[in-house]
Amino acid sequence: MPATGAPTLESVAARAGVSRATAGRVLSGSTKVSPAAREAVLQAATELHYVANQAARALVTRRSGSVALVVVEPVERFFSDSYFPLILNGAQSVLAEREVQLVLAVLSTARERERFERYARSGHVDGAILVSVHGADPLPQHLRDAGIPVVLSGRPYSQESTVPFVSTDNAVGARLAVRHLVEAGCHHIATVTGPMDMSAAQDRLEGFRAELRAHRRRVPARAVASGDFAVAGGREAMRALLEQYPELDGVFVANDQMAAGALQALAAAGRSVPADVRVVGFDDAPLAAAATPPLTTVCQPVVEMGRALATMLLRIVEGEESPESVIVQPELIVRASA
Incomplete structure (x- = not known):
């Protein structure tokens, strides 16, 4: 029956x-x-x-069946940088398989942060994936103190942090970029860094310097310009480098958004890429292959990193106390810019 x-x-x-x-x-x-x-x-x-x-x-x-993906950046940057939707894509694919709801929070202001902390402490999420955390931000510890599992996209800024994370080996990626420029015949290599209150920017700068030291090259202060991981910031930093280090013939830019801006500044200054200046970015964002010329870049598997973050968080939610952090190896993608 x-x-x-x-x-x-x-x-x-x-x-x-x-x-x-x-x-x-x-x-x-x-x-x-x-x-x-x-x-x-x-x-x-x-x-x-x-x-x-x-x-x-x-x-x-005693679970909500939801986890949060929290981006600690202005809304404008969230929508302009493909890194964030790619992380979101990977995390969502894992959560959907497990029938866990993803809650997206973009925190631009102190008020938004306070509101999210209240929301999380009220039991609406079982854990949080934090992306683009700057400096000694107290948010990860505030959430953990409230009993909310947390994982980080990127190595924590503090060496003492015990928050598990998923990251590219940023120093190795920078070294791949600089080695390629050296082997291509560049003699005066400069860099545009990311914001130095982020571990990714620190590690990429250290990798840049380490690889030049390995080739017995000195790094003059004027060969380094600070950026902000945005197109406009890369454009302004490249203009500064052209003024303070005009003999440069190669540049490692710490992400592809800034590299797109650097290409614009070089074109405006009448510098041909790669004939006059070779350019290498970092991320292998979708815009890299569409740039003019197509951008040589260090690829990090961002979608897979998003999947790893979601998997790690769910393991903690289910009771695993301290999963090991995950460091993935980058790969150089050679295109016409270098």
Whole structure:
């Protein structure tokens, strides 16, 4: 006799041939089940048109079923830099597979930060992925003090931090860029840094200097200009370099947004790329291949990093105390600019 009424957790378990507890773990998003059992339960739930009662689940698990992805930047930068949607893409793909809701928060002001902290402390999210944290920002520790699991995109600014993170090996990436410029015959290599209250910018500058030292090259102060990871900032920094270090014939720019601005400044100054100045960026953002000329750049797998961040956070939410941080290796993508 066909079943009547709304399907229940018991009917899903019976159809899948597993216990009620196993079915419950699968449908609550736990990974502590075998792949075969998970597949059987999900198939049974689909066939029975089972929809979990989220409110009841929250009462049992004391979880909201949501996690936050928090970008600590002005809204304008969030929409102009492809790094953020690519991280979002990777994280969302993992969360969707686990039926976990993603809540996006872009924090530009102190008031927005305070509002988000209240929201998180009120139990609306089970954890947070923090992206583009600057300096000794207290937000990660405030959330952890409230019992909210946190993971970071990028190495923490403080060496003492114990917050787990996912990052590219930024120093290695910078060294790949500088080595390529040296091997291409550049003798006067400059750099445009990112904001120095971010570990990524610090590590890329250190990699730049380390590789030049390895080739017994000195780094004059005038070969370094500060940027802000934005197109306009890269353009202004490149103009400054052309004025203070006019003999430059190669430049490593600490992200592709700024490299696009640097290419604009070089074109405006009548410097041909790569004939007069070779340019290497960092990220392999979508704009890199579309730049004029196409941009040689250091590729970091941003979507995969977003997936790793979400996976790491869910492991902590499920009770793992201290997952190891993940450092991924970059790759140089050679195009026409260098």
